[in-house]
Amino acid sequence: MALLEIQGLTAFYGDFQALFGVDMTLNEGETIAVIGANGAGKSTLLRSISGLIRNAPGHIRYDGREIGALPAPDVVQLGIAMVPEGRRLFPSLSVEENLLIGKYGRSGNGIWTLDAVYDLFPVLKERRHSPGTALSGGQQQMVAIGRALMSNPRVLLCDEVSLGLAPVVVRDIYAAFPRIRAAGASIVIIEQDIGQALKVADRVYCMMEGRVTLTGAPAALSREDIHAAYFGAHTQ
Numbered sequence: 001m002a003l004l005e006i007q008g009l010t011a012f013y014g015d016f017q018a019l020f021g022v023d024m025t026l027n028e029g030e031t032i033a034v035i036g037a038n039g040a041g042k043s044t045l046l047r048s049i050s051g052l053i054r055n056a057p058g059h060i061r062y063d064g065r066e067i068g069a070l071p072a073p074d075v076v077q078l079g080i081a082m083v084p085e086g087r088r089l090f091p092s093l094s095v096e097e098n099l100l101i102g103k104y105g106r107s108g109n110g111i112w113t114l115d116a117v118y119d120l121f122p123v124l125k126e127r128r129h130s131p132g133t134a135l136s137g138g139q140q141q142m143v144a145i146g147r148a149l150m151s152n153p154r155v156l157l158c159d160e161v162s163l164g165l166a167p168v169v170v171r172d173i174y175a176a177f178p179r180i181r182a183a184g185a186s187i188v189i190i191e192q193d194i195g196q197a198l199k200v201a202d203r204v205y206c207m208m209e210g211r212v213t214l215t216g217a218p219a220a221l222s223r224e225d226i227h228a229a230y231f232g233a234h235t236q
């Protein structure tokens with residue numbers, strides 16, 4: 001049985017329909033990547049899983065139970081944590097306070113403590129008393145990931161962790177993922193850099209205009225297929 005199973009998921013913002021019957025599976029221990037152009041519905045998918053937007057019930061199963069109608073705090077409590085688009089740190093709080101916030105939603109069993117997060121991202125220990133706003137973009141992203149890990153999630157949802165960061169910083173951030181996996185988390189990564197997505201993921205989902213247009217293991221996907229699924233066949 002899959003850890004997370006999404007079937008026929010739709011999502012709306014008012015009258016605007018953003019998802020049209022999305023199917024997706026995340027198996028225990030797996031890392032999957034979701035790629036797609038701006039507005040494809042990637043963030044809406046993650047917001048639906050994490051309970052931040054309301055969806056029709058009956059389309060999201062996690063660990064054998066239906067969670068599609070649960071509010072966000074309950075979803076966190078069950079072990080699904082999100083690293084949101086844009087990082088969303090609390091600007092008046094220090095690095096350490098921002099990290100500790102992640103523990104309040106859930107302090108599940110697992111290896112992730114303040115010390116473990118500092119071991120993963122040593123620069124955060126040096127800067128632990130600095131306000132979140134005094135950090136570089138890459139350091140802020142590390143705090144956002146660390147904050148999510150502090151709940152010891154079984155599922156980690158990451159929305160565009162590399163956006164706007166220099167390649168060397170992106171490399172540092174992605175270097176953390178093998179350790180996050182090894183600690184037992186199953187991971188969903190949203191990534192606009194297709195090369196990065198293919199490198200990190202066991203399976204990739206491509207979305208376009210609110211639908212999944214392609215899915216498979218990286219080695220099974222051709223550049224042509226990805227291009228067509230990402231931009232639409234007619235634009236080639």
Ligand SMILES: Nc1ncnc2c1ncn2[C@@H]1O[C@H](COP(=O)(O)OP(=O)(O)OP(=O)(O)O)[C@@H](O)[C@H]1O
Pocket residue numbers: 013016018036037038039040041042043044045085
């Ligand atoms: N709060 C909102 N209110 C109304 N429409 C929204 C809202 N958020 C997103 N949308 C619309 O829903 C669609 C999907 O947006 P979403 O943010 O999920 O895309 P995305 O794939 O994450 O894009 P990006 O790569 O730009 O982050 C887009 O057409 C977007 O304009």
Ligand SMILES: [Mg+2]
Pocket residue numbers: 042043044085159
């Ligand atoms: Mg988005």
